[in-house]
Amino acid sequence: MNLSLKELGESLPKKFQAKQIYDWIYHKYATDFSEMLNLSKNLREELQSKYAIETMEIINREISSDGTIKYLFRLVDGRTVETVLLRMRDDKFDENGDVLQQAKYTICVSTQVGCKVGCSFCLTAKGGFVRDLTAGEIVEQILAIKRDAEIGYERKGNIVYMGMGEPLDNLDNLVKAIKILSDENGLSISPRRQTVSTSGLSTKIDKLGLMDLGVHLAISLHSVDDEVRNELIPMNKAFNIQSIIEAVKRFPYDNRKRVMFEYLVIKDINDSLQSAKKLIKLLEGIKAKINLIYFNPYPGTTYERPSEKSMEEFADYLNRRGLLATIRSSRGIDISAACGQLREKETLYMQ
Ligand code: SAH
Ligand code: SF4
Numbered sequence: 001m002n003l004s005l006k007e008l009g010e011s012l013p014k015k016f017q018a019k020q021i022y023d024w025i026y027h028k029y030a031t032d033f034s035e036m037l038n039l040s041k042n043l044r045e046e047l048q049s050k051y052a053i054e055t056m057e058i059i060n061r062e063i064s065s066d067g068t069i070k071y072l073f074r075l076v077d078g079r080t081v082e083t084v085l086l087r088m089r090d091d092k093f094d095e096n097g098d099v100l101q102q103a104k105y106t107i108c109v110s111t112q113v114g115c116k117v118g119c120s121f122c123l124t125a126k127g128g129f130v131r132d133l134t135a136g137e138i139v140e141q142i143l144a145i146k147r148d149a150e151i152g153y154e155r156k157g158n159i160v161y162m163g164m165g166e167p168l169d170n171l172d173n174l175v176k177a178i179k180i181l182s183d184e185n186g187l188s189i190s191p192r193r194q195t196v197s198t199s200g201l202s203t204k205i206d207k208l209g210l211m212d213l214g215v216h217l218a219i220s221l222h223s224v225d226d227e228v229r230n231e232l233i234p235m236n237k238a239f240n241i242q243s244i245i246e247a248v249k250r251f252p253y254d255n256r257k258r259v260m261f262e263y264l265v266i267k268d269i270n271d272s273l274q275s276a277k278k279l280i281k282l283l284e285g286i287k288a289k290i291n292l293i294y295f296n297p298y299p300g301t302t303y304e305r306p307s308e309k310s311m312e313e314f315a316d317y318l319n320r321r322g323l324l325a326t327i328r329s330s331r332g333i334d335i336s337a338a339c340g341q342l343r344e345k346e347t348l349y350m351q
Contacts, residue, residue, distance in 0.1 A: 001025065001052070001053055001136055001139075001140075002135055002136030002176075003136075003180075004176065004179060004180055004183070005019070005022055005180075005183050005185055005186065006018075008021060008022070011050075013043070017039060017043070018185075019185050020036065020038055020039060021036065021039070022183070022185045023185070024036045025143070025186070026143065026153060026185075026186035026187045026188075027153045029143070029146070029147045029153070030053065031053050031054050031147075032053065033045075033047040033048045033051075054140070054144070055075070055076050055136065055137065055140060056074065056075055056076070056137065056140050056144060057073065057074045058071055058073060058144060058148060059072050059073070059074045059080070061148075067087045068084060068085065068086050068087065069084070069085045069149065070082055070084050071083045071084070071085070071141075071144075071145060071148070073141065073144070075137060079113045079130060079131070080113075081110040081113055081133065081137075081141070082110060082163060082164060083107065083108065083109055083110055083141040083145060083163055084107070084108040084163065085105060085106075085107055085108075085145050085149055086105060086106045086107075086108065087104070087105045088104035088105065088106070104157070104158075105151065105155070105157040106158040106159070106160055107141070107142050107145055107157060107158070107159055108160050108162050108163050109138060109141050109142065109159055109160065109161055109162075109163050110133065110138075110141065110163030110164040110165055111133055111138060111161055111165040111166070111167040111169075111170050111173070112130075112131065112132050112133055112164060112165025112166065112169065112170055113129075113130035113131050113133065113164065113165070114127045114128050114129040114130040114131075114164065114165070115129055115164065115166050116129040116166065117166050117169070117199050117233060117235050118234050118235075119199065119232060119233050119234075120231060120232055120233075121232060121264060121266065121295060121301070121303055123298055124164045132165075133165070133170065133173060134173055135173045135174075135176035135177040135180060138173060138174065138177035139181055139187075142181065142187065142189075143187065153187060153188075156188070156189050156190070156193060157189065157193070158193045158194070158195070159181065159189060159193060159195070160194075160195045160197060160218075161174065161194070161195065161196045161197055162197040162218070166198065166199055166201070167196050167197065167198060168196070168198045168201045168204035168205065169201065169204070171204055171207060171208065174196070175208070175211060175213070178194055178213055178215060179213075181194065182194070190214070191213045191214040191215045192214050192215075194215045195216040195218050195260070196215050196216070197218040197219075197220060197262065198217070198218070199220045199233050199235060200219060200220065200221070200233070200236070200239050200243075200244040201235070201239055202239045202244050202247040203239070203247075205248065206247050206250060208251075209247070209251040209252055212252050214254070216260065217248070217251055217253070217259055217260070218259075218260040218262055218291075219244060219248060219259065219260070219261050219262065220233070220262045220264070221261045221263055221279075222262070222263055222264045222270060223241075223269075223270045224241065224270075224275050224278040224279050224282050225241075225275075225278070226240050226241055228269065228270060229241060232264075232266075232269075232270075241282070245282060245286070248286060249286065255287065257287075258287045258288055258289040259287065259288050259289070260288075260289050261283065261288055261289070261291070262290075262291050262293060263290055263291065263292050263293065264295055265292055265293065265294060265295060265306045265310075265311055265314065266295040266303045266305075266306065267295070267303070267304040267305060267306045267307070267310070268304070269303065271306045271310050271311075271314060273314065273317050276314050276317040276318055277317075279318065280318065280321050283323060288323065288324070289324045289325075289326070290315075290318055290323060290324065290325040290326070291325075291326055291327075291328050292314060292325060292326065292327045292328065293328045294306065294327075311327055312327070315327055
């Protein structure tokens, strides 16, 4: 459903009924208005004719040996998107079998079918751009996965907008989804648990910043030279590295937190220690964290995955100079589910 609590309330005979409906959908995981027995039969029927709770269908699940699940959803118009559920560890139990610590999880969400940005290393880009997802479709990926994987609503988890598409190119729907997800009467996932990853639309970073939602920002930097970055992310010609850095500096940030810079490492393209050196200079004055990602090759690409040695040298170089750098673990690698490595199999765009 595409409605905020307020919008839903305005469309009902009594405003408080919106909370009841949110409770059914987001807490009890109802999929049909007929289940909502504390509403009158008339209202249930009216809702049934006006709205749909489930608009997307799970048509495939690929389960990795590490427990990561990649879901394929079919949307109302037959298009498809992928969403990934990453589980960080299993539940821990005490001697009585009670849960001591619950497994953590992260859901990697798509915001568009395809993407306009056209990065040369990205599989999502290969199918071109098809359409934006609605706020309802963004929210529903999370709701459907929690329901499918039997994750109770009280278990909050983290959301990363790192699936298919460029979230800031679909800003209005993204922001609406962030608000619906964080509504305390609904899934109640605070914006602080939500990370927006962007290839660097500086003007939209500013726009998001002005809204002061409290979301985290991740910048897909990938290069410290505009010339190289132009090749990797064609949009860099319009929004160059400096413009992104300036927008990040303006972004309202909880000063206990760090801005995440993602750096996709491609062999012989951006993996030299010279690049690492420039990176330190570039990020001076920003409380940053670097996440180094191995390029994940696919048939037809000329780019190559860097060696473990060069990756570790790169990370060490940064860490020794005080720039916090981690190497992203390749969860779900056997099913190509690592965030950002989602792809459209040839047939998937077809209706
Ligand atoms: N459009 C947004 C969010 C989705 S892409 C963005 O670009 O930030 C999420 C991440 O996956 C990005 O950091 C992206 O660069 C990375 N990615 C894309 N293709 C990849 C590949 N072949 N191997 C590894 N990471 C990749
Ligand atoms: Fe779009 Fe992100 Fe892929 Fe670039 S890396 S084409 S911005 S999804």
